[in-house]
Amino acid sequence: MVAPARPDLVPDASLSREEMETLQRDIADLASFADDLPFDPSSLGDPVSAASSTEEPPIVAGVDQAFLTDAEKAVSAVVAMRGGEVIERAHAVTPLEIPYIPGLLSFREGRPIVDALEGLSAEPDLLLFDGSGRIHFREAGIATHMGVVFDVPSVGVAKSPLCGTAREDLENLPEGARVGIEANSRVEAPDGELIGYAVQTRQYESSSRYVNPLYVSPGHRVGAETAADVVLALSAGYKLPEPTRLADSYADEAKRTVDE
Numbered sequence: 001m002v003a004p005a006r007p008d009l010v011p012d013a014s015l016s017r018e019e020m021e022t023l024q025r026d027i028a029d030l031a032s033f034a035d036d037l038p039f040d041p042s043s044l045g046d047p048v049s050a051a052s053s054t055e056e057p058p059i060v061a062g063v064d065q066a067f068l069t070d071a072e073k074a075v076s077a078v079v080a081m082r083g084g085e086v087i088e089r090a091h092a093v094t095p096l097e098i099p100y101i102p103g104l105l106s107f108r109e110g111r112p113i114v115d116a117l118e119g120l121s122a123e124p125d126l127l128l129f130d131g132s133g134r135i136h137f138r139e140a141g142i143a144t145h146m147g148v149v150f151d152v153p154s155v156g157v158a159k160s161p162l163c164g165t166a167r168e169d170l171e172n173l174p175e176g177a178r179v180g181i182e183a184n185s186r187v188e189a190p191d192g193e194l195i196g197y198a199v200q201t202r203q204y205e206s207s208s209r210y211v212n213p214l215y216v217s218p219g220h221r222v223g224a225e226t227a228a229d230v231v232l233a234l235s236a237g238y239k240l241p242e243p244t245r246l247a248d249s250y251a252d253e254a255k256r257t258v259d260e
Contacts, residue, residue, distance in 0.1 A: 002117045002124065005151035006030075011110030013097035020107050024140035025188070031144050033134055036221040037153045038125050044233040057083035058125035060234065062243025063116070063146075065109055065130070066251035068258060072096055075258060076112035077251035080122045081243050084236075090119035091254040103137045103162070106145035113146055126222075126230070127154040128244050132162050133219035133227070135181055135196040138188050147220025154219030155227045156196075157244055161215045163187050164195055172210055173200040178228045181215065197228040201235035211239060 004010055009027060035041070039058040061080040068075065073095050080088040092115035098108050109131075132141030133156030141162065147154030163186040168179045178197040183189035196217030203211050218227045234241035240248065 002120050002122075002150060002152075004114060004118075004149045006149050009145070009149050010114055011107040011145070013107060013111070015107070017101070017104070020104050021138060024104075024106075024136075024138040024145070027145055027148050028134075028139040028188075030148050031134075031140070031220045033218045033223060034221075035223045035226050037226070041226050041230055041233075044230060059087070059122050060126045060128065060243050061117075061120070061122070061124035062128045062241070062245070062247035063113055063130065064244055064247035064251045065112060066255040067096075068093075068255060073258075074109055074112040075251050075255045076109070076116035077247045077254055078116045078120055079243055079246040079250055080120060080124060081246070082122075084242070086246065088120060088122045089250055090116050091250065092116040092119060093254075093258055105131055106140070106142040109142060110145060110149075113142075114149065117146075117150065124152055127152050127219070128231075128234070128241055129154060129156050129219065130158070130244050130248065132156040132158045132215070133196065133217035134189075134224070135162055135164050135215055135217040137163055137186055139195070141217070141219070143217070143219030151220070153221040155222055155230060156215075156217045156219050157231055157241060158215040158217075159212075161198075166198055170198050170213055172207070173198070173203065173213055175200055175203040176232060177213075178232075179213070180224075181217070194224055196224055199228050199231050201232060201241070202237070202239045214239065
């Protein structure tokens with residue numbers, strides 16, 4: 001079982017909005033936005049090097065959620081992968097105790113995620129979340145919150161930006177490109193500080209079709225550059241990195257069994 005290292009920081013829906021926001025600031029202070037991983041992240045994008053290594057490949061787990069038809073419960077799904085192969089899946093169905101509030105996603109969806117991760121026997125070396133990390137008003141998106149709770153390196157992979165300003169134009173970026181996202185007046189960080197990247201994991205060859213970038217940010221114990229590197233390395237021909245893509249599919253699969 002993957003147990004929380006900081007159970008005192010597990011999301012508590014009974015807190016007021018002001019208390020939740022204060023706790024997020026505390027979590028951002030506890031988080032490390034620098035590389036502190038138990039493996040060489042470059043091995044994720046170099047299968048030859050990984051195959052010749054005497055060490056086992058790291059376990060990377062993707063986390064995503066689906067919501068039941070009545071919208072009162074969430075299905076949180078975790079898919080653990082090693083060397084490109086799925087080694088374990090786990091999910092949990094948990095009541096949703098607070099409504100959706102921008103910037104407080106971890107308090108709505110965090111408890112289902114904790115329940116799902118506690119059902120996983122494999123110990124992840126890296127967690128990828130469908131949501132933000134440091135690209136967040138208080139630098140404490142769901143990837144940061146959960147990363148600190150479990151003290152596991154984590155990365156947020158969001159489909160749209162919550163805040164921050166891109167340093168360059170993001171229109172029609174070539175595949176593999178990354179553009180820095182810096183703090184602006186909506187982020188409790190110094191203006192201009194790098195808080196993540198817009199990462200173009202996939203792009204159409206035709207100019208008539210366009211794929212939007214992902215918004216990748218460090219959650220905990222990962223730097224911004226490494227977070228972008230990891231997402232590019234794990235995006236096997238799809239827009240989403242493989243662990244979160246499979247977690248998304250698994251969440252829908254588990255949801256169907258529950259709804260039935």
